[in-house]
Amino acid sequence: MGTIRAQEDGWEARARIGVVVPHADVGPESEFQAIAPEGVFVHSSRVHFGAMRAGGEMDPKIPHDPVRAFIQPPHIDNAVELLAASPLDAIALGFTSSAYVVGASGEKDLFARLAEHTRGLPLTGTTTAAVAGFTALGARRIAIVNPPWFDDRLSGLGADYFTEQGFDVVHHGPCGLPSNQKLITPEALSEWIRTTVAGHHPDAVLVAGNGIRAVGVINALEQELDFTVLTANQVLFWHTLHLAGAEEAARGITGYGRLFSTQPPGGAA
The missing domain is CATH 3.40.50.1860 (Rossmann fold)
Incomplete structure (x- = not known):
């Protein structure tokens, strides 16, 4: 019998990145995958966001209460825990406005809470990135x-x-x-x-x-x-790749800004 030459099937990965997104938003996944080099895969988990409706429709100005609710337990905690159960390398929170609302100290508290559900995987968010x-x-x-x-x-x-x-x-x-x-x-x-x-x-x-x-x-x-x-998605993807230990993949990305020629301060921390 001859040796079978298998086609690419998505199982061999340089890195697997998880991203938590609002339930009706395709932006983070779309832009992550557009930037991603060969062998880097994006996997998502969704959390209901009260300011979005089916089809991605929103009010002209989003109210702040749903922004704050997006990061309240238990829904985002459950989404992170389910995502972290997969064989991933790092997790990103594809949401900006919650960090604006709770501030830097509130964001640190959020990360500390979610760390209990990440199975030890590193996690970052847009403003931190x-x-x-x-x-x-x-x-x-x-x-x-x-x-x-x-x-x-x-x-x-x-x-x-x-x-x-x-x-x-x-x-x-x-x-x-x-x-x-x-x-x-x-x-x-x-x-x-x-x-x-x-x-x-x-x-x-x-x-x-x-x-x-x-x-x-x-x-x-x-x-x-x-x-x-x-x-938002470029810098979040860059930071998450470094947290995932995929520095070589990150440095190989061209066409999406000078950022990819840099290293996060203190390594990936």
């Missing part, structure tokens, strides 16, 4: 572009979060685009950053919110503008 990304890039003056469904108060809480971490927030606010995931295009987001943010001369900009279509603008904007571009 962004702090690591800004630090790795040496960026101190930062701008934050929030989704249009964040209100001014939520945006202000986000600015407070990063100010508490020692960054100089030179601009923040919800972007002036249609408050509908399906209507935000790379062209429109690029133009908003070009005309609204560039004049503040930040070292780096973060396009926050894991549900906003953003990773496709990174490379072109960095080539055009004199600052680094981070987006």
Whole structure:
């Protein structure tokens, strides 16, 4: 008998990344998989988010109570525990606004609680990853572009979060685009950053919110503008890869920003 030459079947993996997402959001999974190099796979678990309806529909501005409820026990704890039961290497929380609402100390408390359900797997979130990304890039003056469904108060809480971490927030606010995931295009987001943010001369900009279509603008904007571009899912994926011990895979990613040529401060911590 001849030797069977098996086709790629998805079982051999360089890394397996878990991501917890709102029940009606496909953004984090879509952008993670777009960036992922060969052999890196994305697996998700879903938690009900009261500000989203079937089909991904949302109100023009999301209320804050569902944001806070998203990270309350037991649902997110159960989602993390079920995800961690799989043979993964690290877990990401694909949600930004909860960290804005509870602040850096509240986020640390959340991570400590969820650590009881991760089976020892490392876990990170968007804002924690962004702090690591800004630090790795040496960026101190930062701008934050929030989704249009964040209100001014939520945006202000986000600015407070990063100010508490020692960054100089030179601009923040919800972007002036249609408050509908399906209507935000790379062209429109690029133009908003070009005309609204560039004049503040930040070292780096973060396009926050894991549900906003953003990773496709990174490379072109960095080539055009004199600052680094981070987006929620890009920086979260970068940090999670390093936590997973997949540094080589992370360094091999091109076309999604200067970030992937850097290492988180203190390794993957």
